[in-house]
Amino acid sequence: MLGNILGKVLLLGMVTALVSCSPTESSLQLEPTIEPALTSEAKGVITLGEVSNKPTKKIKRFGPMADYLAANLSQFGIGVGEVKIAPDLNTITTWLESGEVDIYFDSPYPAMIVSDKSGAEPILRRWKYGQAEYFGVFLAMKKQGITSLSELQGRMIAFEKPISTSGYFLPLVLLRENGLNPVEKSSPDQPVAADEVGYIFSDDDENTIQWVISGRVAAGAADISTFRSIPESSRESITVLAETEKVSRHLVLLREGIEPEKAEAIKNLLLGMDKTPEGKEVLQKFEKTAKFEELPKEVELERMGKLYKLLKER
Numbered sequence: 082m083l084g085n086i087l088g089k090v091l092l093l094g095m096v097t098a099l100v101s102c103s104p105t106e107s108s109l110q111l112e113p114t115i116e117p118a119l120t121s122e123a124k125g126v127i128t129l130g131e132v133s134n135k136p137t138k139k140i141k142r143f144g145p146m147a148d149y150l151a152a153n154l155s156q157f158g159i160g161v162g163e164v165k166i167a168p169d170l171n172t173i174t175t176w177l178e179s180g181e182v183d184i185y186f187d188s189p190y191p192a193m194i195v196s197d198k199s200g201a202e203p204i205l206r207r208w209k210y211g212q213a214e215y216f217g218v219f220l221a222m223k224k225q226g227i228t229s230l231s232e233l234q235g236r237m238i239a240f241e242k243p244i245s246t247s248g249y250f251l252p253l254v255l256l257r258e259n260g261l262n263p264v265e266k267s268s269p270d271q272p273v274a275a276d277e278v279g280y281i282f283s284d285d286d287e288n289t290i291q292w293v294i295s296g297r298v299a300a301g302a303a304d305i306s307t308f309r310s311i312p313e314s315s316r317e318s319i320t321v322l323a324e325t326e327k328v329s330r331h332l333v334l335l336r337e338g339i340e341p342e343k344a345e346a347i348k349n350l351l352l353g354m355d356k357t358p359e360g361k362e363v364l365q366k367f368e369k370t371a372k373f374e375e376l377p378k379e380v381e382l383e384r385m386g387k388l389y390k391l392l393k394e395r
Contacts, residue, residue, distance in 0.1 A: 125158040130182035136166040185334040190246040200337035207331035208371035217247035219322040221300040236299035237279040251325035252302035
């Protein structure tokens with residue numbers, strides 16, 4: 082289990098999407114875009130969960146994975162695959178604690194928070210969109226003349242969301258490790274003291290980059306993949322001030338209390354998916370996942386725990 086981390090994360094609520102849930106589970110439900118698959122006479126359920134503000138899209142992408150796991154876990158009485166998309170970390174934490182969700186997928190920072198609060202264990206690394214690792218970058222327009230992080234003092238910058246690993250957590254820690262004082266502001270028009278680096282949230286990496294280009298903020302932090310996806314002409318006008326450290330792209334967490342035999346079976350199923358045609362097909366639908374693999378050395382998880390503690394102590 083990840084380190085013993087304290088602290089609350091306050092997030093914006095969004096609509097909760099449930100697949101094959103009873104009406105009492107939530108008063109806010111969307112019509113499911115997929116039906117849980119009855120893969121055998123077994124009636125037990127395996128439920129996948131994630132946090133997103135795009136529940137319908139996530140349900141469509143997660144459905145085949147839920148069905149695949151259900152079809153291969155009949156020895157444990159499982160025959161139904163379900164998907165539940167939470168509006169925030171508090172909700173997914175509650176679902177993991179209550180057993181409503183069995184498996185949770187997310188990037189290291191939110192996964193670490195949820196693991197600490199719910200007891201869910203990180204078991205594997207997921208190559209989401211074919212990536213084993215990723216990192217964040219600080220960006221500024223060349224015409225601004227900013228060439229280093231130290232020159233961000235007294236200026237306003239943009240982060241993505243307060244649960245983003247590459248667009249908030251790692252960049253914020255990097256600023257603090259460089260002796261800077263990042264302070265959240267409510268709008269880009271708020272004054273920034275000479276000894277501060279003011280920051281606001283853009284809600285999306287693409288928004289961050291656009292705000293940098295338009296001059297709404299002096300600089301911004303974004304996922305390296307998003308930066309590389311913008312037109313070359315735009316990239317040429319931007320300076321990369323710094324890169325954060327690399328971390329695993331996505332983690333797989335298994336709720337606390339699952340029987341050891343079942344947990345091992347789930348882990349082995351995921352590890353073997355990239356080795357069969359059927360598994361590869363499901364992985365491709367699952368946000369172009371290349372494969373699952375054993376977690377990297379525990380040092381990365383320990384490092385993330387220390388970084389989180391550093392963030393909360395300031």
